[in-house]
Amino acid sequence: MRAIQCTSVAFISALLLACGGGRGGDMSSSAPSMARGQLLQSPPELLSTVTASDLLLTLNAASNQQLFALSGAPVCDVLMYRIEYATVGGANEPTTASGALMVPTGLGSTCTGKRPIVLYAHGTTTDRMFNMTDTSNAEALFLTALFASKGYIVVAPNYAGYDTSTLSYHPYLIADQQSKDMIDALTAARTALPFASATLTEDNGQLFITGYSQGGYVAMATHRAMQAAGMSVTASAPMSGPYALAAFVDAVFYGEVNGDGPISATLLLTAYQKVYGNIYANPTDVFAPQYAAGIDSLLPSTTPRSQLYAQGKLPEFALFSSTPPAPQFASITPPTTPANLAVVFALGFGAGNLLQNSYRWSYLEDAQAHPDGGFPTVTTGVAAAAPALPWRQALQMNDLRDWVPTAPVLLCGGDVDPLVFWFNTQLMQNYWASRAPASASINVLDLESAVASNDPYGSLKNGFELAKALVAANAVAQGATDGGALAVDEAYHAQLVAPFCFTAVKAFFGTQ
Secondary structure, three states, rough: OOOOOOOOOOOOOEOOOOOOOOOOOOOOOOOOOOOOEEEEEOOEEEEEEEEEHHHHHHOOOHHHHHHHHHOOOOOOOEOOOOOOOEEEEEOEEEEEEEEEEEEEEEOOOOOOOEEEEEEEEEEOOOOOOOOOOOOOHHHHHHHHHHHHHHHHHEEOOEEEOOOOOOOOOOOOEEEEEEHHHHHHHHHHHHHHHHHOOOOOOEEEEEEEEEEEEEEEHHHHHHHHHHHOOOOOOEEEEEEOOOOOOOHHHHHOOOOOOOOOOEEEEEHHHHHHHHHHOOOOOOHOOOOHHHOOOOOHHHOOOOOOOHHHHOOOOOOOOOOOOOOOOHHHHHHHHOOOHHHHHHHHHOOOOOOOOOOOOHHHHHHHOOOOOOOOOOOOOOOOOOOOOOOOOOHHHHHHHOOOOOOOOOOOOEEEEOOOOOOOOOOOHHHHHHHHOOOOOOOOOOEEEEEEOOOOOOOOOOOHHHHHHHHHHHHHHHHHOOOOOOOHHHHHHHHHHHHHHHHHHHHHHHHHOOOO
């Protein structure tokens, strides 16, 4: 679950990362006691009109050529609205959140009238002021170009804890809260739409849910929650998400440290402490003393990550100590297999590490006593039934290997992803294989897979291979001596996989 900084429009370089409210959590006492999903301003705030001609100029910029190649020329103008709405935090405390409502308009036959809605969940960011209405944000630009300018109404919440939200923390990967936030944003957007479009653009009743990395997890949790509530979902397309959350975090503690591990670990641990209240009695139980002070309120932040590293608030890479917590764990401190990811895993170990070695030992002992059914060995395929460590209990509650969709689903990613491991997708696919009804067409796209005869995604797979080759070639030209392998690893999740999966999702939604 790599933390994403949405500062470049050269694709979803801002995308990334892996139930229910409980005790604890910051109470947003200043938040109004309003019904969930209530629109807090009417009419909604129109920030800008993105014309098709202006968007075309943006897409023709050198930094956006690949996006243009995948999205094609814009068809519709886009009205960009900012909405604020009432929702809840991780402990069901009342709060507010904001988001983007993108409304297509114009003369094209697909730009007005009854149009489908795309509900989008964004990737991990540490930026407290993150805002999906800002088209200098790569995700917002991508949604504008690929969906809104092609006639989809887009609803993209910023999440509680970001932008103008009154919540003092972000309930990171809390399935119940994040799905409620998404549903509340959708409710508010549907209220706002008649004001935003003057009834020229209307909801046609089709709802598509998607998201990338953290947003992939949120999209799947939202589909699950809406299905359980009897709400209509036309189809969903979670991308590269940590769906098998308990197995994913187990893999990290077994030494398979994903990229930017300190960021995702800090967001996860502090959010779960806010919500459940029992992850640690004192931050030093988990975090090294040099980082413990103020860690509970560190992220998200208005301070850029580079400054947080420079100020010594967080390590950039070292999640764990290079010293094994016990002799039996020497071979996974760090692991050397699989060989293609060994360099990535090794970056997660070193001096100035974020997490206490004693906590890693406690976690591994619990993982061995109560193993996950999907990692390190696939047995039941589901999370451990009764882990003893409080954090593993919370991860089990938020793991998504417990439901079966009744509407079509596309899962997309790449099977050598060093940030959100592909086994998350494989475990969901296997869980659904014998359980999903005929109405739930389960589609899985691995961009690394070979192009088959009449492969509908053949051109995307070929384009993906070319994109990887270009990244490697550029790295070699700049002096890389590893054939560009590390550069590809660094770009893989956010810059390489993301745009091709988004394009596949657009095609998938178009067939429903």
